Amino acid sequence: MAAFDRPLNLTTGVMELGRFRVDLGTRELRRDGVAIPVGSRAFDILAVLVSAGGRLVTKDELMSVVWPQTIVEENNIHVHLSALRKILGPDRNLVLTVPGRGYQLCVQKTDVALTSWMGGSMRDANQLPSNIALVGRETAVQRILAMLESSRLITLVGAGGIGKTRLSLEVARRTEEDSVEPAYFVDLSGVTTREGMLDAIMKGCGRPTGGAGVPEKGVACALSDLRGLLLIDNAEHLIAHVAEIVDALLAANNHVRVVVTSRERLRISPEHTFKVDPLETPPAYTSQVDIRGHSAVRLFLQRANAMQLTVGADGQQLQLVGEICRRLDGIPLAIELAAARVAALGLDGARHCLDDRMAFLTGGYRTARPRHQSLRATFDWSHALLDHTERTLFRRTAVFDGLFTLEALGVVAYDATLSLSSAIAGIDALVAKSLLNVQFEGPRALYWLYESTRAYALQKLRDEGEVETITMRHEHHAVRLPRRAGADQLNPEPGSVRRSSPTAGHHALNWSAAQYGDIALR
Numbered sequence: 001m002a003a004f005d006r007p008l009n010l011t012t013g014v015m016e017l018g019r020f021r022v023d024l025g026t027r028e029l030r031r032d033g034v035a036i037p038v039g040s041r042a043f044d045i046l047a048v049l050v051s052a053g054g055r056l057v058t059k060d061e062l063m064s065v066v067w068p069q070t071i072v073e074e075n076n077i078h079v080h081l082s083a084l085r086k087i088l089g090p091d092r093n094l095v096l097t098v099p100g101r102g103y104q105l106c107v108q109k110t111d112v113a114l115t116s117w118m119g120g121s122m123r124d125a126n127q128l129p130s131n132i133a134l135v136g137r138e139t140a141v142q143r144i145l146a147m148l149e150s151s152r153l154i155t156l157v158g159a160g161g162i163g164k165t166r167l168s169l170e171v172a173r174r175t176e177e178d179s180v181e182p183a184y185f186v187d188l189s190g191v192t193t194r195e196g197m198l199d200a201i202m203k204g205c206g207r208p209t210g211g212a213g214v215p216e217k218g219v220a221c222a223l224s225d226l227r228g229l230l231l232i233d234n235a236e237h238l239i240a241h242v243a244e245i246v247d248a249l250l251a252a253n254n255h256v257r258v259v260v261t262s263r264e265r266l267r268i269s270p271e272h273t274f275k276v277d278p279l280e281t282p283p284a285y286t287s288q289v290d291i292r293g294h295s296a297v298r299l300f301l302q303r304a305n306a307m308q309l310t311v312g313a314d315g316q317q318l319q320l321v322g323e324i325c326r327r328l329d330g331i332p333l334a335i336e337l338a339a340a341r342v343a344a345l346g347l348d349g350a351r352h353c354l355d356d357r358m359a360f361l362t363g364g365y366r367t368a369r370p371r372h373q374s375l376r377a378t379f380d381w382s383h384a385l386l387d388h389t390e391r392t393l394f395r396r397t398a399v400f401d402g403l404f405t406l407e408a409l410g411v412v413a414y415d416a417t418l419s420l421s422s423a424i425a426g427i428d429a430l431v432a433k434s435l436l437n438v439q440f441e442g443p444r445a446l447y448w449l450y451e452s453t454r455a456y457a458l459q460k461l462r463d464e465g466e467v468e469t470i471t472m473r474h475e476h477h478a479v480r481l482p483r484r485a486g487a488d489q490l491n492p493e494p495g496s497v498r499r500s501s502p503t504a505g506h507h508a509l510n511w512s513a514a515q516y517g518d519i520a521l522r
Helices: 041-053 059-066 072-096 140-146 164-177 194-204 216-222 236-252 288-292 295-305 315-327 331-359 375-386 388-397 406-413 422-430 451-465 467-485 498-499 503-514
Strands: 014-019 020-023 029-033 035-037 095-098 102-105 153-157 182-189 229-233 257-260 269-275 439-442 445-448
Touching: 020 072, 020 216, 029 140, 029 451, 041 072, 041 102, 059 072, 059 102, 059 388, 059 451, 059 503, 072 095, 072 102, 140 153, 140 164, 140 257, 140 269, 153 164, 164 229, 164 257, 194 216, 216 236, 229 439, 236 257, 236 422, 288 315, 295 315, 295 331, 315 331, 331 375, 331 451, 375 451, 388 406, 388 451, 388 467, 406 422, 406 445, 422 467, 439 467, 451 467
Parallel strands: 153 257, 153 269, 182 229, 229 257
Antiparallel strands: 014 020, 020 029, 029 035, 095 102, 439 445
């Protein structure tokens, strides 16, 4: 089926082409402000190429729009193209013929984004959503742009609220600025099915949807002539389906590049992964000048002062801002939500409310997705994507305040409801889904949670009534650590939890003494 299967019904888009201005609403072509007579069919051809926004248009596509009810010879296209090029004169190369493939408009930039004659199916497909200015991500942007020079698929992975969407939009915007090829944006946050995902991708690329039952290869074939950058945002809840269509698309199209944002990677062969890290936070007792230099602090001050507050005017305020940013682990969404509360609570009040951050960190941008309206909603989204074993393991990691080893996790988490083998698979899944962090000390893996992630896990531990049991296991493990000084070096180092987190045993004993219900974050 041709990509364009309805009669021509162009909207009022306008495009500047050097000395020329094409107005689709008035069906008028002007050169240096002077109207130029153009034949009806020649203008139809020009309108199709203009509306394609620089995308290659095949012969069949062009004929199905310009002559929707008539069977004509290809020579008809050549005749009217020749007339159009004659009108363009010295600028005749604005309309390109790609031998054996079709026709293309050589465009630089539109002053008004064009909608489709397909009843709105294109929905300004070449127009990226507005993006709030990035803070502290220039190095990341440059690294991703460099990766795209040699890789056709980049997946940006990271925890919820860490800024994957904003970063990817900036990459797409820079790509458009540096190339005549467009960037296409597909948001999957409100999509729940495979069919909905395929439709969203087709619409985002300005193509008519194929209806139910269309296979991934069929969609990939329909997009085989797509040029530019395809950005697929929020893929984690449809990760297997997204992996299939992206794999098929890259096999069918050697020219398109794809950027995906997700809380876990696609795990297909062409993929390169970029881990999106938190913003930089200042260590305790950092000087006033140095505190301002950290990107997390800059974001907090930018958002707070946008409400016409005067935050960060003195050293004491900056120290409080630095502490808030540290406790929020440099997560942009959490920082923005906390900054928004300063207008009512002040810096000191905002800091104290972090002890109940799931209730406190709400009130995101009205235009934000529902799961970005509050910190709890962000974690609810991630938690809903876990299976039973992963949820069990996740909440039981909450008793660790700092780094912990696989051995320590085993003592705390494994029991009749969670076997060793399933727990190991669960650890791998939690790391892959950006809920559990891992770092390496030689051959040994050490795990840790962001403070906000741990706060959410603690709430889940309370909800399941496991606080007493899991806390007692953690306490017993912490008390036994000094007795294991002669342990085999093939096992994790005996004092790893205490050495990596000096307060771990102290917290375990305190939690036990606090009747297991009021586990403090600090």
